[in-house]
Amino acid sequence: MLNLKEKLIEILVKSKSIPKEKLDSLIELQRKKNTSLRTLLLNEKIISEQELLSVLSEYLFLPSLHLGKYKFDPKIIALVPEQLCRRYTIIPLARMGNTLTVAVTDPLNIFVLDDLTTLTGCQVDIILSPEEEIKKAIDANYRKDDVDLQKFLDEMSEDSPKETDADFKEADLSAGLELTEVVRESQAPPIVKLVDLILIQALKQRSSDIHLEPEEECLRVRYRIDGNLQDALKLPKENQNAVLARLKIISNMNITESRLPQDGRFKVRLGPKEIDFRVSALPTTFGQKFVLRALDKSNLAIGLDKLGFSEQPLCLFKEAIAHPFGIILVTGPTGSGKSTTLYSILNRLNQPERNIITIEDPVEYELEGITQVHVRHEIGLDFASGLRSILRQSPDIIMVGEIRDSETADIAIKAALTGQLILSTLHTNDAVSSITRLMDMGIEPFLVASSLIMACAQRLCRMICSKCRQSVDASEKLMKEFGIKEKFPVYQAKGCDYCNHSGYYGRIAILEVLMIDDYIRQLIIKKGSLEEIREYAVKNKGMLTLRDDALTKVRQGLTTLDEALRITTEE
Secondary structure, eight states: OOOHHHHHHHHHHHHTSSOHHHHHHHHHHHHHHTOOHHHHHHHTTSSOHHHHHHHHHHHHTOOBOOOTTOOOOHHHHTTSOHHHHHHHTEEEEEEETTEEEEEESOTTOHHHHHHHHHHHOSEEEEEEOOHHHHHHHHHHHSOGGGOOHHHHHHHHHHHSOOOOHHHHHHHHHOTTOOHHHHHHHHTSHHHHHHHHHHHHHHHHTTEEEEEEEEOSSEEEEEEEETTEEEEEEEEEGGGHHHHHHHHHHHTTOOTTOOSSOEEEEEEEEETTEEEEEEEEEEEETTEEEEEEEEEETHHHHTOGGGTTOOHHHHHHHHHHHTSSSEEEEEEOSTTSSHHHHHHHHHHHHOOTTOOEEEEESSOOSOOTTOEEEEOBGGGTBOHHHHHHHHHTTOOSEEEESOOOSHHHHHHHHHHHHTTOEEEEEEOOSSTTHHHHHHHHTTOOHHHHHHHEEEEEEEEEEEEEOTTTEEEEOOOHHHHHHHTOOSOOOEEEEOOOTTTTTSSEEEEEEEEEEEEOOHHHHHHHHTTOOHHHHHHHHHHHSOOOOHHHHHHHHHHTTSSOHHHHHHHTTTO
């Protein structure tokens, strides 16, 4: 059985297109350059693409087709993702029954057939077409907002006049920057389109944050996808002021202020979704750094049942929010999904007969039917003063964005004791630690014991890509780390186009839920140790720790042991 390279060599020798000696030298060159023989033949101009296609067509008995006047069916185009088409330089043409016909440039690449068969479930027939024609067809038939940003930047740089580094640095760092010129440039079509493309590409890649970071020679753009920052592109330094000014204008920020931090927000619509962007600007050495947090309201409407909680923690959550009064705390580090969980609870509790008020810094999601108050420290409206005012508004449910100080904690605890259901967050490592955090803020143990209904710790765990995951044997080291004695199937992902070769796609919540019962209340009043409370909760209440819940997700094939270990390292 000939391999692909040998097959191509055999065809070329049989066709007498290239002498055998010439091919031998090319194969040696190919080994050194570590590229495909087909690419090398074309790059070295040994044979034209049209000649190569003719030879392959004749000897492999494959038809060829010019795509210039071919009419593509959008329904057929939708069968194959654009990313896959660009990766292999292919495009779908037609479907008859269970057979999909695809135009390719390299008929010897078996990975194309394997991936297409797996993805579409169809038998794949191929025809030959020139590479340039396939690329033009991809550009014409897939969404125009998927334009390669780097290509767009290259076009911009060709059209725009060049500035010297000295000229730019002087303009960028001086207080007397000509704002009229910056505003005019920020409204120019290329800059508007560039900002739109950055936003659209971020949303299509499921980014939660966009970072625009000024550096000495460029404006660096990074996307946070599934919790990890990934480089997206680097914008030319000469476009920095215009791009950042454009963001300030659409975020309703003060364009004349560049020395102080600022906050703003704006909305965009992508298909049926309306996405809110919360914008933060921070002065740095080389200009203002912008971070845009994408807030998708549709994530809240799915409800608690579809957030990916395990069955036992979910049942305890529902039991806790059924209480008419008391305090429920969600703890965890920044970016652990606390806000999404709290907003999902508010959505569940949002009924016409209930008066729900929130005080937040800042308001992340705007919810219909709920009164939301934005903290404004500059005028004295902080969590404590805002919470006092809210209590005079006859609320049934209050959500406090975060309990940061003893005054806010004291008011929240007393409100919970006088008939309100309080939802809030704390920054602690686990559920049990939230009890001592409240006591450290000066709250008496009997008040904590009387008011606290539930405390839960939350993390976000990356989900393994369902398209490329494969079963593997867990390493002895990881099994020892988790205390696993019996082997069970675990998964790893090799990475594919669907997950952008990361091996992960999406995130799921890991929960540790501590329900407060009479015995735990006695332990709190007696100032029992955290170890006593945790041991009792695990043995007598069946509490799943963060690591236990992460291991449950591993057993369900939703994540990897490595990821479970990463997010529970503090245990």
